Amino acid sequence: MTDAPLLQVRDLTRRYKLPRQSLLRRAPVLTALEGGAFTLNAGETLGVVGESGSGKSTLARLIMAFERPDEGQVLFRGRDLHSLPAQDLRALRRGFQMVFQDPFGSLNPRRIIGWSIAEPLRASGEGTAIAQRVAEALEQVGLHPAEASKYPHEFSGGQRQRIAIARAIITRPALLVADEAVSALDVSVQAQILNLLMDLQDDLGLGLVFISHDLAVVASICDRVMVLQHGKKLESGPAADVLRSPEHPYTKTLLKAAGARP
């Protein structure tokens, strides 16, 4: 099992039934993702770029096993997440964690952040040395361990995203999925968080799936890039190649939008 790649995604397809338009006709179906496939090794970063409706968040939810695909497989260290018994999946979950876009919405406002950060530990049944693990995670994201007893509203947006990252790494995962993790942040804060993600990857050897609508952001952190539109992969390859000579006109548009430099 150890020589299996960290993450393998094979022919992933997800369709959603839309509300019926008429009693007489079948409900229309939206194909949110069609035939998504890639392999990610430890320490690597794959950037997934696309706009709203491109299927990038669907891909994230399928990798995280928040929902099931209609076709295809997600192999984490060689084991198919979607065919595992629930109990095994729960045990495996500590190995892959997610960072969401809105750090305020993903932290419980009534709980001190130390409680929120420890949530994945409790969920996976690890009950020991929680306070110490929280302190460790806070230090890894550049916050003081004493901050654990504060509430989310006492932090700035950038600090809250650091807290969300601390929560994601507390189980010592091998894979991190970041969905628009820096999109809500100011430019200078965004740069700090991107650097933090790169530092953590270097230190912990994390594999990272980094999802964003902003090609410039993706390019600054990713080894490889995959461009999605309407649920389909338009092109993929080493970040430098895709940026230097995009094959698809849509990628060129994205590049223009991202590269509209002053």
Next chain:
Amino acid sequence: MIELAKLSAHFGDATALRDADLVIRQGDRLGIVGESGSGKTMLALCLMGMAPDSARLTGRLSIDGRDMASASERDWQQLRSRKVAMVFQEPMSALNPLRRVGDTVMEPMLLHEGLSRSAARARTLSLFEEVGIPDPEHRLRQFPHEMSGGQRQRVLIALALACNPALLIADEPTTALDANVALRITDLLQRLARERNMALVFISHDLAAVARATQDIVVMYGGDMVERGPTAKVLSAPQHPYTKGLLGARPDPAMAGRDANGKRRRLPTIPGSVPPLHGLPKGCRFSGRCPVELPQCALRRPAFTQTEASRGAACHLLSEGRHD
């Protein structure tokens, strides 16, 4: 048309906006950039007469020669109905979800100009065409949820233009939109301002959008206007250390990749974070985070130094003639 002189907004001991000086003439396209807590939204609210009641305003704000700093809500309402309009960040929450968008856009024309329904409808149709909404007859009857984010933002722009304002304030109009939609909305605002000879105040943290839409720019930090001048010049050769830091922190595809040792290149950052309002340094607001700080920076406020005709920055390095 609009003139601000030493306009400040205080909340108790805290100052959200400090000594803002600004002149906006007809047809000007002005960008205001800054990050959260820079005071840019407070500035916009002051221009609209919508500063929160808890704010104490000092200084002068005159519109068409009239002093508005102490004007009544009634005066402001009149001004807002005809002269100044605003486009907000989130087109979904700014539109009434239970009303057809056509009715929403027609409302100010019926209310403020006393147009007949058919005249208002005709003007709405032509506005929809002007802002690039295809099939306007059909779109008029739609509800906000039936439209895409970009279309909704166009509706809001049409609504803002309903009474032919002389000044349009757009506060983060592209932030909630996909990149290439944002690009088109930016170009639309710029085109409308030029075609209508309307002044545009474009407030954004997105430097690329501001660069596309505006002629002049003001950079704000911690409630101060720290740098200003022609947009192209300021963004290509910034003079204030904060502006330099902000531009440097933008991810640049050309700089991405790995260095000779195989390590991924880190982005340049501004150290620390924006202090809370009541914790801002008394002198230069940027002191404590500034890479080229002098001993006097934390204590004394830097004067605004004009470095060329029509541009300058508030920095002690400049006032000592040590800029590069």
